[in-house]
Amino acid sequence: MVQAVRGMRDVLPDAARRWRHVESVVQQVLRTFAYEEVHLPLLEFTELFARGVGEATDIVEKEMYTLADRDGDSLSLRPEGTASCVRVLQEHGLLYNQTQRVCYAGPMFRYEKPQKGRYRQFYQIGAEVFGFAGPDVDAELIQMGAQIWRALGLEQHLRLEINTLGDGNARKAYRDALVAYLTPLQAELDADSQRRLQTNPLRILDAKAAQTQALLKSAPQLPDFVDEHSAAHFARLRELLDGMQINYVCNPKLVRGLDYYTHTVFEWITEDLGAQGTVCAGGRYDGLVERLGGRPTPAVGFALGLDRLLLLHEAVCADNPGFAENAADVYICYANDALLSHGLELAARLRREKLRVRLHMGGGNFKKQLKRADACGAGWAVLLGEDEVNSGTLSLKNLTSGEQQQLDVEAGCGMLAAACAGST
Numbered sequence: 001m002v003q004a005v006r007g008m009r010d011v012l013p014d015a016a017r018r019w020r021h022v023e024s025v026v027q028q029v030l031r032t033f034a035y036e037e038v039h040l041p042l043l044e045f046t047e048l049f050a051r052g053v054g055e056a057t058d059i060v061e062k063e064m065y066t067l068a069d070r071d072g073d074s075l076s077l078r079p080e081g082t083a084s085c086v087r088v089l090q091e092h093g094l095l096y097n098q099t100q101r102v103c104y105a106g107p108m109f110r111y112e113k114p115q116k117g118r119y120r121q122f123y124q125i126g127a128e129v130f131g132f133a134g135p136d137v138d139a140e141l142i143q144m145g146a147q148i149w150r151a152l153g154l155e156q157h158l159r160l161e162i163n164t165l166g167d168g169n170a171r172k173a174y175r176d177a178l179v180a181y182l183t184p185l186q187a188e189l190d191a192d193s194q195r196r197l198q199t200n201p202l203r204i205l206d207a208k209a210a211q212t213q214a215l216l217k218s219a220p221q222l223p224d225f226v227d228e229h230s231a232a233h234f235a236r237l238r239e240l241l242d243g244m245q246i247n248y249v250c251n252p253k254l255v256r257g258l259d260y261y262t263h264t265v266f267e268w269i270t271e272d273l274g275a276q277g278t279v280c281a282g283g284r285y286d287g288l289v290e291r292l293g294g295r296p297t298p299a300v301g302f303a304l305g306l307d308r309l310l311l312l313h314e315a316v317c318a319d320n321p322g323f324a325e326n327a328a329d330v331y332i333c334y335a336n337d338a339l340l341s342h343g344l345e346l347a348a349r350l351r352r353e354k355l356r357v358r359l360h361m362g363g364g365n366f367k368k369q370l371k372r373a374d375a376c377g378a379g380w381a382v383l384l385g386e387d388e389v390n391s392g393t394l395s396l397k398n399l400t401s402g403e404q405q406q407l408d409v410e411a412g413c414g415m416l417a418a419a420c421a422g423s424t
């Protein structure tokens, strides 16, 4: 038997049910913020991510699924959505003299070491806003996150961390100062940080190794390098968050793993999932549109990791009444093959009423068919025999109480629709 590729997740019906519930709550919140949906391709030219996410990032350096197209072009499965989103809006002329608030959802691919909450194919829902330079949008995006957690009953389980990286110059000046401080101490750093000192020094701030963290205690601090404009932007953002009573922690070591960020960065983190606790992350990337060939356009966004959000939801809401556990509302049984076309017709009619209908397959007597009805968790069975068909009636069996009644077709369909309303 061929096995799944490592790190690619199979989502089975129970998990898919929770997935649908959680994703639809997230989408509903996005809709209330009037974000418009875009669909991004899975494959892009590798260069888009090299230029957008950054050559020296872990993602581009060692985590992309890259392949040569038949004509020799280098393509990569998207490791994230922001660079694609910029390309799409730019390519279709949607960034000129206009603002955009868009969202997207779908799988992303990174060749990371799989563990709980970290997969090689994972699912993000992202929101990106273009054309607003102020902290108002940063605040709105954070408010949106808070709203999503509240709608899912998870608000007690996520903490918000924020930071500002300053403008591009501040970031560069800090990077240089950090390299100057750490270079003489290089031999004392953990192996990963030694490598990062050459490639992506800001990521050393995230290092897990205690010896590296100890060295960082006397390192230059990012807030000392942040320009005045960025500091004011950040102060106003904090004011807006205070006004909305959204709690946060300022973490000067929060730098994010992608190169495009400037000014505000933020992460929503949970303690309930172990090491992979960042459920949602984002920030401002005012230079990215220009870096990818467009006009200077301020932008900010976030992406939430649905796989992690689902793990958290499962940990917190083991049995959430908000989503149906059964596969069908109604199970249609029929006495013999000659009645199959009546069964098909009745199923179609009930589905037009938005009911979830399973039509029995594979023959057998009513007893066997009712067993199947029970097994799929349906609340009702319809028993179609010659009598019912000839008299234009339906025999309906309530599978919870065992009660049975015979109604004419119209009334029976109406009764089922009313009884199962809201289950889908």
Ligand code: HAM
Pocket (backbone or CB within 6 Å): 079, 080, 081, 082, 110, 112, 117, 118, 119, 120, 121, 122, 123, 124, 126, 127, 128, 257, 258, 278, 279, 280, 281, 282, 283, 284, 285, 300, 301, 302, 303, 304, 305, 306, 307, 308
């Ligand atoms: P990111 O921090 O790389 O940012 O990913 C965002 C979220 O995706 C993470 O917080 C996490 O929940 C989830 N995630 C990332 N990698 C994995 C993985 N291997 N397995 C499971 N979940 C994962 C970005 O991707 C940016 N594009 C976010 C953004 C949008 N910034 C501005 N706009």
